Amino acid sequence: MGFDAVLVANRGEIAVRVIRTLKAMGIRSVAVYSDADANALHVASADVAVAIGPAPARDSYLNIAAIVDAAVRTGAQAVHPGYGFLSENADFAAALAAAGVTFIGPPVGAIQTMGDKIAAKGTVSAFGVPVVPGIARPGLSDQELIAAADEIGYPVLVKPSAGGGGKGMRMVEQSGDLPAALVSARRESAAAFGDDTLFLERFVLRPRHIEVQVLADAHGNVVHFGERECSLQRRHQKVIEEAPSPLLDADTRARIGAAACDTARSVDYTGAGTVEFIVSADRPEEFFFMEMNTRLQVEHPVTELVTGLDLVEWQLRVASGEALGFTQKDVQRNGHAIEVRINAENPAGGAFTPSPGTITKMVAPGGPGVRLDAGYESGDTVSQYYDNLVAKLVVWGHDREAARRRMLRAIEETVIEGVATTLPADVAILSHPDFVAGEHSTNWVEQTLDLSGITAETTPPPPAPAAEGEDGESLPRVLRDVTAEVDGRRYRVKLWVPDLGDAVAVQSVSAAGRGSVPKRPKAAAAGGGSGTVAVPMQGTIVKVLVAVGDIVEVGQTVCVLEAMKMENNVNAEKAGTVKEVRVAPGESVGPGDVIAVIE
Numbered sequence: 001m002g003f004d005a006v007l008v009a010n011r012g013e014i015a016v017r018v019i020r021t022l023k024a025m026g027i028r029s030v031a032v033y034s035d036a037d038a039n040a041l042h043v044a045s046a047d048v049a050v051a052i053g054p055a056p057a058r059d060s061y062l063n064i065a066a067i068v069d070a071a072v073r074t075g076a077q078a079v080h081p082g083y084g085f086l087s088e089n090a091d092f093a094a095a096l097a098a099a100g101v102t103f104i105g106p107p108v109g110a111i112q113t114m115g116d117k118i119a120a121k122g123t124v125s126a127f128g129v130p131v132v133p134g135i136a137r138p139g140l141s142d143q144e145l146i147a148a149a150d151e152i153g154y155p156v157l158v159k160p161s162a163g164g165g166g167k168g169m170r171m172v173e174q175s176g177d178l179p180a181a182l183v184s185a186r187r188e189s190a191a192a193f194g195d196d197t198l199f200l201e202r203f204v205l206r207p208r209h210i211e212v213q214v215l216a217d218a219h220g221n222v223v224h225f226g227e228r229e230c231s232l233q234r235r236h237q238k239v240i241e242e243a244p245s246p247l248l249d250a251d252t253r254a255r256i257g258a259a260a261c262d263t264a265r266s267v268d269y270t271g272a273g274t275v276e277f278i279v280s281a282d283r284p285e286e287f288f289f290m291e292m293n294t295r296l297q298v299e300h301p302v303t304e305l306v307t308g309l310d311l312v313e314w315q316l317r318v319a320s321g322e323a324l325g326f327t328q329k330d331v332q333r334n335g336h337a338i339e340v341r342i343n344a345e346n347p348a349g350g351a352f353t354p355s356p357g358t359i360t361k362m363v364a365p366g367g368p369g370v371r372l373d374a375g376y377e378s379g380d381t382v383s384q385y386y387d388n389l390v391a392k393l394v395v396w397g398h399d400r401e402a403a404r405r406r407m408l409r410a411i412e413e414t415v416i417e418g419v420a421t422t423l424p425a426d427v428a429i430l431s432h433p434d435f436v437a438g439e440h441s442t443n444w445v446e447q448t449l450d451l452s453g454i455t456a457e458t459t460p461p462p463p464a465p466a467a468e469g470e471d472g473e474s475l476p477r478v479l480r481d482v483t484a485e486v487d488g489r490r491y492r493v494k495l496w497v498p499d500l501g502d503a504v505a506v507q508s509v510s511a512a513g514r515g516s517v518p519k520r521p522k523a524a525a526a527g528g529g530s531g532t533v534a535v536p537m538q539g540t541i542v543k544v545l546v547a548v549g550d551i552v553e554v555g556q557t558v559c560v561l562e563a564m565k566m567e568n569n570v571n572a573e574k575a576g577t578v579k580e581v582r583v584a585p586g587e588s589v590g591p592g593d594v595i596a597v598i599e
Helices: 012-024 041-045 064-074 090-098 108-115 117-126 142-152 175-193 250-265 300-307 311-319 400-413 423-431
Strands: 005-008 028-034 048-053 078-080 156-160 170-172 198-202 207-216 222-234 237-243 271-280 283-293 336-343 361-363 370-374 389-397 415-417 477-486 489-498 531-534 539-544 557-563 566-571 576-581 594-598
Touching: 005 012, 005 064, 012 028, 012 041, 012 311, 012 370, 012 389, 028 041, 028 064, 048 064, 064 090, 078 311, 090 108, 108 117, 108 283, 117 283, 142 156, 142 175, 142 198, 156 175, 170 175, 175 198, 175 539, 207 250, 207 283, 207 311, 222 250, 222 300, 237 300, 237 423, 250 271, 250 283, 271 311, 300 311, 300 336, 300 370, 300 389, 336 400, 336 423, 389 400, 400 423, 557 594
Parallel strands: 005 028, 005 078, 028 048
Antiparallel strands: 156 170, 156 198, 207 222, 207 271, 222 237, 237 336, 271 283, 336 389, 361 415, 370 389, 477 489, 531 594, 539 557, 557 566, 576 594
């Protein structure tokens, strides 16, 4: 191995996971951290840790100059980017090369081509890899996209050319909804990736999301390690992944693997990467290229468990110039693996409200075939500034049913208190007959799964700190029964809210938004007629959609709040005239903060 020291340019569970492999290989590990992460688990796990800036990611984990400087100063010969942040940033890879530091990833050209989904589709198509019908070229205007949609045929999927992770993606079922979807998608894409270029694809009915793990060295060798099923998603974010897919037969599995290798060859790829395909559940023998992620995937552990290989180790070996030393026929897959993402979100009533806060207690499950990749431990704080992934629980079984049962047992043993998590929703999915039969699609969670039985009582409530009143006085928080309306369906849930007597309510929300908990000013408490709109969680105001003097209706969106990398609509609880607007885009707010007053 040619590296003595490697810097990990990331945080959370992936940073901890990479550091573990570095230690196993006898390589000195260097962590970087923001002010918010000074006491984080990945910092404590590393041999050396370097501060790189304030809490916002743009000032720290996205600060290329600071990370390159940290690598040079600590003597790190290479940088592992993890996923997210700068992992698919060609400028970052180029800056490292200029500083004489190896980027543990593919060449800059491959990152650039695959990072531009429009260019990627053209490149792989030339290699005979099938692509989804649609319109994809640089600089498409909203008018051009709207005109093309009718020819493509609804439903269509709006996708950003840059980035991934579901940011900026919108599924549109009818022409009247497309203009607004394009505006929203451009805004979210620009905020997430600094690029608002969009394209359209036909939305495949009953789609399945199948991805293939590939590995290529600098000596011309390319292999794949089989596919992963990633169809269980919510808002285009994966929830549960497994390997292999229960959908594919042996012939399709071989063809899709070969197509993934051809995709890698089309850009002279080196390192680990993932090629994503869309497959119709109605025609599982057909698959279409969606994109290639030029990095390690969140769900890579399921591939590791069925192949017995450490993908991070092979990333390091390939980056240091080693040849693979094995061929496709040497790759063996055994048994079945399932991964559930444990996010700091409250799934009560299907709302999945972001749940930042302090983890008061965390206990990992154990037993054969169980693995927990965690970025937090007891006493750590899940910040609003970053992704809400707390940990990944992964299990292996000799077949799919054995893995499913083992996962349910492992979830039962897992203890996370202080923040709500998605584990109750994971149990509901794993126990559903559709999952047992392997009959689900990318829209199954949102269209079929019933989470109305999950309440705040089935997830540990967050701590109840004092809230600040209108005039600065301390207001206690209470756990209160409230009614939430989500897409026309009403649920009884429990929430920590400021103790304001009978004035507390949760207003109706849309599929893209979450309810807000209004905080009544003293005038209202005394019998005045003004109403308030407050945010339900800590976050940053992205857009304000009303102004003083505007007439608003019940349920109308007042502002868009970004919390834990998700956009949430904050809606008006009552109709009336906007009397005050107390926030502007870019401002940070906390739970219960009043953003507007309606008279």
